[in-house]
Each structure stands twice: as structure tokens, then as C-alpha cells.
Amino acid sequence: MEFNETNQKVGTPNLHAAMPYVADDSRYSKMVYRRCGRSGLLLPAISLGLWHNFGSVDVFDNFEKVAYAAFDNGITHFDLANNYGPVAGSAEENFGRILRRGLGAYRDEMIITTKAGYDMWPGPYGEWGSRKYLMASLNQSLKRMGLEYVDIFYSHRPDPNTPLEETMGALADIVRQGKALYVGISNYDAEQTKQAVAILKDYKVPCLVHQARYSMFDRWTEPELLPLLEKEGVGMVAFSPLAQGLLTNKYLNGVPADSRAARPNSFLPASSITPEVIAKIKGLNEIAEGRGQTLAEMALAWLLRDKRVTSVIVGARSVAQLMDNLNALEHLNFSTEELAKIDSILAK
Ligand SMILES: NC(=O)c1ccc[n+]([C@@H]2O[C@H](COP(=O)([O-])OP(=O)(O)OC[C@H]3O[C@@H](n4cnc5c(N)ncnc54)[C@H](OP(=O)(O)O)[C@@H]3O)[C@@H](O)[C@H]2O)c1
Numbered sequence: 001m002e003f004n005e006t007n008q009k010v011g012t013p014n015l016h017a018a019m020p021y022v023a024d025d026s027r028y029s030k031m032v033y034r035r036c037g038r039s040g041l042l043l044p045a046i047s048l049g050l051w052h053n054f055g056s057v058d059v060f061d062n063f064e065k066v067a068y069a070a071f072d073n074g075i076t077h078f079d080l081a082n083n084y085g086p087v088a089g090s091a092e093e094n095f096g097r098i099l100r101r102g103l104g105a106y107r108d109e110m111i112i113t114t115k116a117g118y119d120m121w122p123g124p125y126g127e128w129g130s131r132k133y134l135m136a137s138l139n140q141s142l143k144r145m146g147l148e149y150v151d152i153f154y155s156h157r158p159d160p161n162t163p164l165e166e167t168m169g170a171l172a173d174i175v176r177q178g179k180a181l182y183v184g185i186s187n188y189d190a191e192q193t194k195q196a197v198a199i200l201k202d203y204k205v206p207c208l209v210h211q212a213r214y215s216m217f218d219r220w221t222e223p224e225l226l227p228l229l230e231k232e233g234v235g236m237v238a239f240s241p242l243a244q245g246l247l248t249n250k251y252l253n254g255v256p257a258d259s260r261a262a263r264p265n266s267f268l269p270a271s272s273i274t275p276e277v278i279a280k281i282k283g284l285n286e287i288a289e290g291r292g293q294t295l296a297e298m299a300l301a302w303l304l305r306d307k308r309v310t311s312v313i314v315g316a317r318s319v320a321q322l323m324d325n326l327n328a329l330e331h332l333n334f335s336t337e338e339l340a341k342i343d344s345i346l347a348k
Pocket residue numbers: 048049050051052053079080156186187211212238239240241242243244245246248249250258259260261296313314315316317320321322324325
């Protein structure tokens with residue numbers, strides 16, 4: 001299916017925005033679902049993240065279409081956090097509005113996540129991992145989204161100054177209160193993960209999932225974390241799987257004006273796109289072309305070839321980007337030569 005610049009399906013009438021959303025009946029035949037660790041929960045191989053592109057600085061009509069296109073293509077898993085925006089909190093507010101405008105009719109078919117850990121409000125209780133902060137933050141998130149519960153609640157980062165028992169105890173109680181169905185951790189290293197998983201086990205609330213940065217350009221999870229998660233039966237979802245857009249063809253000829261790297265105070269500074277990085281992107285792009293894929297498709301397929309990776313959480317600024325990313329599912333296998341060539345480019 002093709003989409004034009006304003007996210008309209010090519011060849012279809014311009015649907016009036018006020019018409020209630022009705023999901024595509026064929027959505028579940030378009031997606032692959034994978035079991036999250038040793039749990040009962042299946043997640044789509046490709047999930048949608050709302051860190052960027054869904055804030056109060058973005059265009060509602062545009063990202064609402066991205067959310068609908070995601071669900072229409074079998075993406076049941078929407079990843080949020082208290083601080084997503086900008087401004088912080090606005091991605092949750094906007095997602096709440098999308099739910100109220102129609103998507104919420106499918107609440108039982110959706111996995112909605114949120115997190116707390118980073119700086120959210122002033123004073124000593126507005127960040128990190130205390131029970132006080134986690135409980136208050138989740139209550140705020142539920143209010144912003146208009147939800148009674150989230151499916152997964154995460155400790156967004158480890159807190160060096162709060163006993164891990166307190167942070168994990170708050171997660172376990174949140175499940176017992178029915179405010180989250182499952183809990184997970186994010187940005188914990190392998191040792192911290194081992195301890196967190198053990199404490200949650202003691203509380204009889206298993207750690208469902210670890211959300212970690214993982215892409216061809218950032219392989220820190222491979223030596224210790226992934227084997228540990230597999231052993232413990234904890235799922236792994238990969239964030240920034242396209243290295244925030246570096247692993248696409250967009251930076252091959254400079255920094256486009258509308259890209260993440262061109263924005264002020266970006267998490268992907270233009271200065272990080274060095275000639276060495278471009279040389280790697282070019283080499284990888286050639287391999288992708290040889291496989292009949294875009295670089296974005298190949299970068300996602302490369303992660304998903306590993307069965308320990310439950311899902312990759314992509315960001316998408318347009319329906320066209322989302323559809324490109326979904327095409328990754330068409331070709332997930334790699335030959336030994338392709339993998340060796342990719343490794344040699346990444347090692348340069
Ligand atoms: N737990 C954590 O600490 C944490 C941290 C970061 C992210 N996350 C989660 O992971 C999600 C994804 O992170 P991310 O946004 O960094 O992921 P990403 O998929 O690596 O990067 C997304 C960006 O890449 C570009 N892009 C995506 N698909 C493209 C395509 N097919 N062709 C060309 N460009 C494409 C777009 O940037 P342009 O605007 O340049 O077009 C898009 O905004 C977040 O939304 C969040 O849910 C979690």
C-alpha cells in the first residue's frame with residue numbers, strides 16, 4: 001500500500017478526520033507475534049514507540065494516522081513513558097486523545113506500556129526509583145492516558161541511591177494493585193538485571209521484559225545481558241533499533257532539514273554523523289540492496305533474526321516510514337556470508 005506526503009492512502013478518498021476509526025479486519029495476518037520470555041504474553045515483532053513524533057510540538061493529525069496505521073498492520077504494542085513529548089507528558093496526553101477518538105475501542109487488543117525513572121517534576125520525588133516517585137508517576141500517566149491500568153510498567157533506569165528492593169517492591173505492589181498487568185526494567189546492566197530479576201521472583205511477580213538499546217551500531221547487550229535474559233526467561237525488547245534513523249538511507253548524502261539530527265537539542269547530534277559512520281552506513285546499504293531491502297528493513301531484520309529479541313520498538317515520523325519498517329518482516333533470514341560481511345563493516 002502506498003501513502004502520500006500527508007499520510008493518505010494513495011487512491012483512497014480523503015477520510016474526514018471526525019469519522020470514527022475502524023480497524024482493518026486483516027490486521028492479524030500481517031504481523032508475526034513472539035512470546036515474551038517464559039510468559040503468556042505475545043508481542044508483535046515490530047512495536048511502535050512514542051518517544052518522539054507524538055508530542056505537543058508535533059502535528060496531531062499526522063501522528064494519529066501513524067497510530068492507526070500501526071494497529072491496522074498488527075502492531076498491538078505501544079510504548080510510552082511519563083516524560084515522552086516534548087513537552088514531557090504530552091505523548092501520553094496525545095495517546096489518550098487517540099484512544100478516546102476511536103483506538104480505545106480495541107483496548108483489550110492492545111499492550112500499552114509506560115515508564116518512570118527520568119526527571120519528570122521538580123523536587124526530590126520527581127525522578128529515579130523511589131516508591132514515592134514510581135507510584136505517583138504511574139497515577140499521573142494513567143490520568144493522562146485516561147486508562148485504568150497499563151499492560152507493562154517499567155522502571156526506566158536503575159537508581160544508584162535507592163535500594164533495589166524498594167524499586168522492585170514498588171513494581172510488585174503496582175501489579176498487586178492492578179495498575180499494571182506486568183512489569184519490566186530498562187537500561188539496567190547485566191548485574192543489576194540479575195539482582196532485579198531475583199528480587200521480583202521473591203515477590204512472586206516475575207520480571208516480564210527488559211527494554212534495552214540494541215542495534216547494529218550498539219551491541220552492548222550481546223555478551224552478558226541477552227544470555228542472562230534467555231536463562232531467566234525474561235523477554236527483551238530493543239529500543240532505537242535504527243540507531244535513531246542512522247540505520248536508514250536518510251543520512252547517506254548529508255543531514256536532511258526535517259531529520260532528527262537537524263533538530264535543536266537532538267538526542268542524535270549532527271556531529272555524531274562522522275565520515276566513518278557514513279562509510280559504514282554506505283557499506284551496510286549495499287548489503288541491504290543486495291537482499292532487496294532498504295537499510296531500515298535490513299537493520300530490523302538483523303535484530304529479529306535472534307529469537308531472544310521479542311520485539312523491536314521503532315519510532316516513525318510518518319506512515320511511509322512505518323510501512324518501510326514493517327516490510328522488514330518479509331525477509332528475516334541472513335546467509336552466513338551476509339552476517340560476516342555485516343560484522344566486518346561494523347568492526348571497522
Ligand atoms: N527505554 C528507554 O530508555 C528508551 C530510550 C529511547 C527509546 N525508547 C523507545 O524506543 C522507541 C524507538 O526509539 P527511536 O525513536 O530512537 O527508534 P528508531 O526506530 O531507531 O529511530 C526512529 C527515527 O528514525 C527515523 N526513521 C524511522 N523509520 C525510518 C525509515 N523507514 N526511513 C527513514 N527514517 C526512518 C525517524 O527519524 P526522523 O525524524 O529523522 O525521520 C524516526 O523518528 C521510542 O519511541 C521509545 O518508545 C526507549
